[in-house]
Amino acid sequence: MKTPFLHSVASIVRKDLLVELRSRELITSMALFALLSILIFSFALELDRIAREEAIAGVLWVTVVFASVLGLNRSMAMERDQGNLDAMLLAPIDRSAIFAGKLAGNLVFSLVVGLALLPLMTVLYNRSLLEGWLLVVLLLGATGFSTVGTLLATMTVQTRARESLLPIVMLPIALPVLLAAVRASTSILTGSPFEDWIAWPQILLVLDVIYLVLCFLLFEFVIEE
Amino acid sequence: MSAANQISASVRPVDVAVETRPLPRLLAGLTVVTILGVIAGLYMALVYAGTDIDQGDVQRLFYIHMPAFFGAFLAFGATVIGGIMYLRTRHEKWDVLAVSGVEIGMAFAIINLVTGSIWARPIWNTWWTWDPRLTSEAIMVLTYAAYMMLRNGIENPEQRRRFSAVYGILAFVTVIVTLVIIRIRPDTIHPAVIGASPQNAQGTFELQATPGVSAALGVNMLVWGLLLPVTLLWYRIRLENFALHVDALKARLLER
Numbered sequence: 001m002k003t004p005f006l007h008s009v010a011s012i013v014r015k016d017l018l019v020e021l022r023s024r025e026l027i028t029s030m031a032l033f034a035l036l037s038i039l040i041f042s043f044a045l046e047l048d049r050i051a052r053e054e055a056i057a058g059v060l061w062v063t064v065v066f067a068s069v070l071g072l073n074r075s076m077a078m079e080r081d082q083g084n085l086d087a088m089l090l091a092p093i094d095r096s097a098i099f100a101g102k103l104a105g106n107l108v109f110s111l112v113v114g115l116a117l118l119p120l121m122t123v124l125y126n127r128s129l130l131e132g133w134l135l136v137v138l139l140l141g142a143t144g145f146s147t148v149g150t151l152l153a154t155m156t157v158q159t160r161a162r163e164s165l166l167p168i169v170m171l172p173i174a175l176p177v178l179l180a181a182v183r184a185s186t187s188i189l190t191g192s193p194f195e196d197w198i199a200w201p202q203i204l205l206v207l208d209v210i211y212l213v214l215c216f217l218l219f220e221f222v223i224e225e
Numbered sequence: 226m227s228a229a230n231q232i233s234a235s236v237r238p239v240d241v242a243v244e245t246r247p248l249p250r251l252l253a254g255l256t257v258v259t260i261l262g263v264i265a266g267l268y269m270a271l272v273y274a275g276t277d278i279d280q281g282d283v284q285r286l287f288y289i290h291m292p293a294f295f296g297a298f299l300a301f302g303a304t305v306i307g308g309i310m311y312l313r314t315r316h317e318k319w320d321v322l323a324v325s326g327v328e329i330g331m332a333f334a335i336i337n338l339v340t341g342s343i344w345a346r347p348i349w350n351t352w353w354t355w356d357p358r359l360t361s362e363a364i365m366v367l368t369y370a371a372y373m374m375l376r377n378g379i380e381n382p383e384q385r386r387r388f389s390a391v392y393g394i395l396a397f398v399t400v401i402v403t404l405v406i407i408r409i410r411p412d413t414i415h416p417a418v419i420g421a422s423p424q425n426a427q428g429t430f431e432l433q434a435t436p437g438v439s440a441a442l443g444v445n446m447l448v449w450g451l452l453l454p455v456t457l458l459w460y461r462i463r464l465e466n467f468a469l470h471v472d473a474l475k476a477r478l479l480e481r
């Protein structure tokens with residue numbers, strides 16, 4: 001008798017959020033890293049007003065992706081070190097439910113960091129980032145790289161190099177998503193006409209679907225033991 | 226895990242008698258055909274095809290540049306097939322095909338990058354530019370470098386083959402992106418050969434404008450896009466099988 005798909009997904013997400021609420025391990029390190037990252041970028045690039053308009057989307061996305069890599073590593077290492085991955089494999093649930101659950105958890109953490117950055121960067125870079133379409137692009141982009149990230153992190157925590165391997169294997173694969181997300185965000189923030197950039201969110205959506213399908217299919221092969 | 230354990234674990238599924246035979250006839254024939262093909266292709270590119278009016282002799286690099294990308298495409302495609310078949314059948318030979326495809330594909334991709342770079346120096350006045358297509362191809366090469374790193378980071382042979390298969394399938398996304406990016410990013414300066422070039426393309430040319438171009442391209446496509454990668458793949462697969470065979474023999478010695 002298998003637990004229904006949605007029910008098992010919800011339980012895994014609830015477990016991840018509960019652990020996080022009690023330990024605050026992931027969110028603290030991700031948020032601190034993100035804060036440091038935008039401060040470093042602001043110094044390193046010595047951004048004046050015009051350069052800021054051009055670079056701000058890039059800074060936002062690089063920060064969100066690296067913070068997510070940090071979070072993905074921790075989230076998967078936790079499952080493995082405390083033996084929970086084995087427990088989930090033994091439980092009478094679909095393998096794809098495990099993937100969906102971990103993906104949803106990781107996506108929530110990435111989105112929290114991304115959403116927290118928007119008002120923060122609005123203050124620090126003096127350019128309003130609180131736009132409706134930017135939220136849509138943030139959601140689509142975060143979905144894309146969280147999907148590949150969840151699959152690849154499950155693989156890399158089982159290897160010798162562990163933490164150091166995830167960015168190397170994940171960034172090139174996630175790059176199409178990043179390219180489209182940065183292009184869309186820059187156009188939105190520089191106020192280009194709608195017809196000029198609407199293709200980018202559409203490409204993002206297509207990429208998300210491709211990655212979701214591929215990763216759902218491939219996930220069962222990375223956790224069989 | 227001790228060395229002896231590791232070797233014997235990697236060996237069990239190997240058929241020890243495999244690939245101790247001399248060079249198969251077909252492969253020997255293919256090798257001769259390929260060598261002749263490379264010579265013919267070079268003759269077509271360097272002598273037979275007419276000189277491009279705008280670009281001069283440097284344009285002749287193109288006859289190797291573009292076919293080499295398709296050679297890489299074929300080899301990386303072999304990795305995808307190897308990966309899918311490995312996950313389905315769990316037979317080691319498919320993993321051998323996949324890893325061979327990655328190495329041969331990287332060689333062709335680097336030929337593609339280097340010839341393009343030499344061509345770009347006089348035509349674009351720079352060795353390298355962060356054009357969308359150049360960037361995406363550089364990332365494609367890095368993805369397959371990451372494949373090799375991932376492979377070397379896993380000790381358990383069964384797990385290594387399984388993870389490599391998964392990553393080899395995912396990595397093909399970057400190949401497709403490199404292929405289609407000049408169609409979806411209008412700001413590229415890279416010319417397209419099939420169909421219309423992007424508006425800002427620099428150093429484009431017409432297939433029909435100079436005599437002999439189409440024929441030279443056709444021959445080289447056959448050589449660099451098909452014959453050479455297939456032959457090299459075959460040799461690389463044999464090499465991998467020999468290496469596994471040696472591992473098996475070593476393990477036997479250690480068991481004594």
